[in-house]
Amino acid sequence: MKTFLKTAVITLSVALTGLTGMAVTAPAAKADTLEFRIGPGGVDMRERPRWGHHDRWDRDRRGRCHPGLAVEKARDYGFRRAQVVDVTPRRVVVEGRRFGDYRTISFANVRGCPVLGR
Secondary structure (H helix, E strand, C coil): CHHHHHHHHHHHHHHHHHHHHHHHHHHHHCCCCEEEEEECCEEEEEECCCCCHHHHHHCCCCCCCCHHHHHHHHHHCCCEEEEEEEECCCEEEEEEEECCEEEEEEEECCCCCCEEEC
16 A cells, blocks of 8 residues: 555656646746646646737727727716717717706817816
């Protein structure tokens, strides 16, 4: 029994040492594109895209007013139940309730969503 346990411990340590060496050397070839994970499903090594996941949806929105930001800014101006009603290449129009009646506020469709008019 002692021989079996000793053999199992030595085998396990050799296997872990081999995995550690592989984890260090494999990503050195492509440091930004390989991903190495050890989890309950076993060892997983996969290629990851060169850009982050935000770049895919944010690439065409660079320099534009995001509708969610426009709604947040309208709420900061005192609008309740604010929602985007129109988006054009030049402006984003948000409508909501303020002081008991419906109002609209327009934001320029550029970075930072500056206010055009209320």
